[in-house]
Amino acid sequence: MTAFRPPLPLRVKTPAAWAETALADPAALLSDHAHCEKKAALTALQLSQAFADAPRASVLLARLAEEELNHYRRVLEALQAFGWTLQPDGGNAYAKALHQQAAKGLLDRLLIAALIEARSCERLWLLERAGTDHPELGSAPWLAFLLELERCEAGHALGYRSLAEERFGAEAGTRLDWWLDREAEVILTLPWRSAIH
Numbered sequence: 001m002t003a004f005r006p007p008l009p010l011r012v013k014t015p016a017a018w019a020e021t022a023l024a025d026p027a028a029l030l031s032d033h034a035h036c037e038k039k040a041a042l043t044a045l046q047l048s049q050a051f052a053d054a055p056r057a058s059v060l061l062a063r064l065a066e067e068e069l070n071h072y073r074r075v076l077e078a079l080q081a082f083g084w085t086l087q088p089d090g091g092n093a094y095a096k097a098l099h100q101q102a103a104k105g106l107l108d109r110l111l112i113a114a115l116i117e118a119r120s121c122e123r124l125w126l127l128e129r130a131g132t133d134h135p136e137l138g139s140a141p142w143l144a145f146l147l148e149l150e151r152c153e154a155g156h157a158l159g160y161r162s163l164a165e166e167r168f169g170a171e172a173g174t175r176l177d178w179w180l181d182r183e184a185e186v187i188l189t190l191p192w193r194s195a196i197h
């Protein structure tokens, strides 16, 4: 297995065995991921309101929202292709726990978004690796889709970090360092389930 290099220096590595738990109920996993993509699009749009005066950032966030919306549609289409229905949104305990760590200033919102993208990217990579052992999911187009999502979310993690650095300078790096520890604490407390987080 080639080594994975996360877009941000995450301090806890998800064990490869996580993917087997996630893939135990692929319909639930895919449903959860559809909701994640939808929320990612909404996050990008909400954050764009803080960058209305910054043309480059506005375009970056509009493109990011567009990509997440594209992912959302394609995950819904994948559910349909597998013959599964979208299950109700069970919420995202990971994102919720991160947001509970700090007041919701712009810097923290950008860094939380960057961390969620980075962790998603790591786990999509693990799913893509494990997918070949699951004949029902291991088709080439499906694995190619996971790989595309992984690369895209890596770009989003870097995009959010760059927005934080542009707006907040050195403070962004110091705060990211603090957040990397919080993210590590949060991810270790959460039980594994058929969901990306």
Ligand SMILES: [Fe+2]
Pocket: 037, 040, 067, 068, 071, 149, 152, 153
């Ligand atoms: Fe996405």
Ligand SMILES: [Fe+2]
Pocket: 040, 068, 117, 152, 153, 156
């Ligand atoms: Fe993303």
